[in-house]
Every structure is written in structure tokens, then in C-alpha cells.
Amino acid sequence: MNRDAYNLMLDGIDRATGNAGTLHRVTRELQTLYMRGPRTDREQAEELLQRAETLARMLAADVLQVRMSFDRTYTDQPKQAEGAL
Numbered sequence: 001m002n003r004d005a006y007n008l009m010l011d012g013i014d015r016a017t018g019n020a021g022t023l024h025r026v027t028r029e030l031q032t033l034y035m036r037g038p039r040t041d042r043e044q045a046e047e048l049l050q051r052a053e054t055l056a057r058m059l060a061a062d063v064l065q066v067r068m069s070f071d072r073t074y075t076d077q078p079k080q081a082e083g084a085l
Contacts, residue, residue, distance in 0.1 A: 002073050009069035016062035023055040 030048045033040055 005069045005072035009066050009073055012062050012066035012069060016059055016066060019055055019059040019062055023052060023059060026052045026055060 026048055030045065030052065033045055033048065
């Protein structure tokens with residue numbers, strides 16, 4: 001087992017978990033904002049959407065790191081990432 005890759009995998013999981021939780025909160029804020037109907041503040045909605053997009057990209061990068069570290073941990077030959085960012 002590759003210990004360095006294993007530790008990177010755990011770090012990636014921690015970051016992914018944090019980013020997923022933050023993304024969940026942001027999308028709930030967005031949902032609440034849109035529940036107001038036509039009175040939705042467009043500027044606030046745009047800001048929340050941009051935050052959600054950024055968090056989604058960060059989450060995807062974290063998961064990709066976990067995949068690559070997982071492969072190195074157990075095989076020492078990482079898989080080629082499909083659909084890499």
C-alpha cells in the first residue's frame with residue numbers, strides 16, 4: 001500500500017465532504033430565494049448560482065483526486081481520468 005497516496009486520498013475525501021456540505025447549503029439558499037417567485041432578487045440569485053458552480057467544480061476536482069489517490073494506493077498505476085476537468 002502506498003501510504004502517501006492513501007493520505008492524499010483521505011485529504012481529498014475531507015475536502016469533498018466539506019465542499020458537498022457547502023454546496024448543499026448554497027443550493028438550499030437558492031431554492032429558498034426562488035420560492036419567493038417573481039420577487040426574486042436577480043443579483044442575489046446570480047451570486048448564489050456562481051457560488052454553486054464554483055463549489056461544484058471544486059467538488060469534482062476533489063473527487064478526481066480521491067480516485068487518482070485510491071488507484072495509486074492500491075495499484076501504483078492510476079487510471080486515466082475519464083472526463084477530467
